[in-house]
Amino acid sequence: MGGPALVKEPEIFVVGSARAGTSTLRSYLAEQPQLFVPSILEPRYHVRDALETLHGPADPELLDRIVMSHDGYLTLYRACTPEQRGVEVTPAYLSSSSAAESIHRSAPDAKIIAVLRHPVERAFSSFRLERMDETEPEADFGRVLALEERRRAAGWSYVWRYRERGLYGQHLMRYSQLFRPEQMLILLYEDWERDHGRRLLATVFEFLGLEPMELAVPTRVENAASLLQFKARGLIAPELDLTNALELRDSYQADFEILEGLICRDLTPWREWKPARGSLTPSRAGSNGRSDTPIG
Numbered sequence: 001m002g003g004p005a006l007v008k009e010p011e012i013f014v015v016g017s018a019r020a021g022t023s024t025l026r027s028y029l030a031e032q033p034q035l036f037v038p039s040i041l042e043p044r045y046h047v048r049d050a051l052e053t054l055h056g057p058a059d060p061e062l063l064d065r066i067v068m069s070h071d072g073y074l075t076l077y078r079a080c081t082p083e084q085r086g087v088e089v090t091p092a093y094l095s096s097s098s099a100a101e102s103i104h105r106s107a108p109d110a111k112i113i114a115v116l117r118h119p120v121e122r123a124f125s126s127f128r129l130e131r132m133d134e135t136e137p138e139a140d141f142g143r144v145l146a147l148e149e150r151r152r153a154a155g156w157s158y159v160w161r162y163r164e165r166g167l168y169g170q171h172l173m174r175y176s177q178l179f180r181p182e183q184m185l186i187l188l189y190e191d192w193e194r195d196h197g198r199r200l201l202a203t204v205f206e207f208l209g210l211e212p213m214e215l216a217v218p219t220r221v222e223n224a225a226s227l228l229q230f231k232a233r234g235l236i237a238p239e240l241d242l243t244n245a246l247e248l249r250d251s252y253q254a255d256f257e258i259l260e261g262l263i264c265r266d267l268t269p270w271r272e273w274k275p276a277r278g279s280l281t282p283s284r285a286g287s288n289g290r291s292d293t294p295i296g
Contacts, residue, residue, distance in 0.1 A: 007074040010086030012111045012208065013103055015175070016094025017168065019125040020117035020189045021197075026089040028201055034210055035087050036080035042090045043067040043076060046102040047158075056156030058135040085208075095158055095165040100174040111208060112179055115200075116259075117189035118270055119166025120248050124240050127162055131238055132230055136160075139236075142244040163248060169258025176262055186263045245275045 012035070014022055030037040044066040054063060067073045077086045093099035094114055103110055117125075127144060130136035138144045144162060151160050158165065175184060185207045191200040202212050230237040249271075256267045 007078050008080055008082075008086055009074070009106050010077060010088045011107050011109065012085055012087040012113070013093065013107075014087070014089040014091075014113045014115075015099070016091040016114050016171075017116050017122055018091040018165065019122045019129070020091075020115045021192050022089055022091050022115060024192070024197070025113075025115065025201075025204070026087075028213075029087050029089075029204075032205070032210060032213060034084055035208075036077065036084040037087045037089065038076035040067070040076055042092065043073060043088060044090050044092055045070075045073040045088075046090070046099040046106075047092055047096045054155055054157045056151065056154075056160050057137060058133075059157045059159070062157055062159065092158060094168070094171050095161070097174070100178055104178040110179070110183065112175055112184045113187075113204060113207070114168075114172070114185075115187045115189055115191070116168050118273055119163075119168065119252050119255075120245055120273065120275070121189075123162040123166055123248065124238075124245070124275075126159075126165070128238055130159070132233065132235060134235070139238065141238060142241055145244065145248065163251065166252060167255045169255040169262060172262050173258065188265070190269075240275050242275065249273055 012029075014025060014029075016022065026037060029035050042065070045068075048066055048068050054060075067076065080086045090099075093103070103112075123145075124141060127136060127141050131139070136144065138147065141162075144160070148161055148163055152164075172184075172186065185204065187200055187203065191197070191203075194200070205212050227237050253271060256270055260267050
């Protein structure tokens with residue numbers, strides 16, 4: 001009589017970024033029969049060591065959703081057949097200081113995938129979501145940026161580090177020091193916009209050594225914090241101050257240079273980015289606040 005069946009560790013990790021279509025990507029990976037994606041969203045197992053004592057709003061609920069034990073983690077993949085490869089999608093891994101090393105210890109041959117959204121768009125989108133969920137106590141985006149270091153020192157979790165989470169070059173350096181270039185696929189959020197994401201998905205499947213699937217036009221399944229959702233909850237949607245947006249953009253310029261070297265793509269559009277007029281605080285939106293990129 002044999003012992004219990006061995007459960008494989010996941011070997012494909014979508015590590016970020018938040019608010020960049022990772023939920024959409026997850027839904028399509030789950031349709032691929034050669035892959036296994038557990039039903040739980042964002043297990044966060046590989047950031048557990050850094051999240052033991054947190055004191056920000058909703059951080060206790062965050063801790064409750066983290067899979068803390070190895071046995072609990074493997075349980076998520078118990079239904080993964082020998083013919084399938086396990087996939088984990090946890091955007092928190094990108095900015096985590098410990099996740100890359102933890103993933104490498106358990107799966108040194110892992111495939112790492114990231115989709116990156118312009119860091120100002122991502123930061124403001126995260127802020128809007130937290131305001132809509134009524135977990136972010138501050139209504140002003142500029143003020144939360146100013147409070148970021150104080151919140152970190154007080155033990156607030158990564159969720160509240162709106163600016164830090166956008167330092168993609170620094171974060172990806174941790175992965176590039178552990179994983180070979182052929183193990184990493186870094187895409188941009190703008191790639192979703194081209195041909196409804198078909199080329200992006202084809203690139204992902206090719207990277208994973210899988211045959212492309214016949215897919216319907218991808219439908220966004222990300223948790224967009226839309227104006228209608230704010231109104232339905234009786235809340236006022238935040239608007240982006242142009243000065244705050246451009247100052248935050250400029251704070252990333254050195255990191256853009258690091259990122260360009262890592263992903264071998266020209267990030268001039270990111271360097272010159274300006275927010276969409278419709279996302280700006282009306283009194284601060286001038287002629288230089290034009291862009292074709294909405295923020296949601």
